Amino acid sequence: MSICKNCGTDFSGQFCPNCGSLSADAPVDLNKDQNAAPNYNANQGYNVPQAYNPPPAYNPPPPIYSGNFTQQPAPTSAWGWFGWMILLMFLPIIGHIIMLLCAQDPSAKNFAKMQVTLMCVAVVISLVMVILVVVLPMLGIAVLGSGY
Secondary structure, X not given: OEEOOOOOOEEOOOOOOOOOOOOOOOOOXXXXXXXXXXXXXXXXXXXXXXXXXXXXXXXXXXXXXXXXXXXXXXXXXXXXXXXXXXXXXXXXXXXXXXXXXXOOOHHHHHHXXXXXXXXXXXXXHHHHHHHXXXXXXXXXXXXXXXXX
16 A cells, blocks of 8 residues: 555555546645545646637628519410411511511510511512513523523
């Protein structure tokens, strides 16, 4: 048996069961209160980790375009197309212009643009055919290898 020089307790072994000193040869601290409980909260030369601070919350970036979206017009219904076709049938050129100016649906406007373009192409082709078949033979110019 040995006597702890730190707290004065009789013990056997390498460690004092009362204060936990490593050996019986450990120096005695005369300023320490012998009856006080050990302080396990004190930083006894060890690196104590600090409290965990989580990273700041994620804030998404603001949207590139903040708003003011214009609402798209409703698509033309089947009966709406039927009405446009009746108008185009009775007023071929004027009806297309009316459709181009008055339709709210972008697809109806594109249809009117395409129809006007096709009518212009048809007129040009018709004029070329009239010139080739009627006007040039009247002027005495042979067209497409006439047999004379």
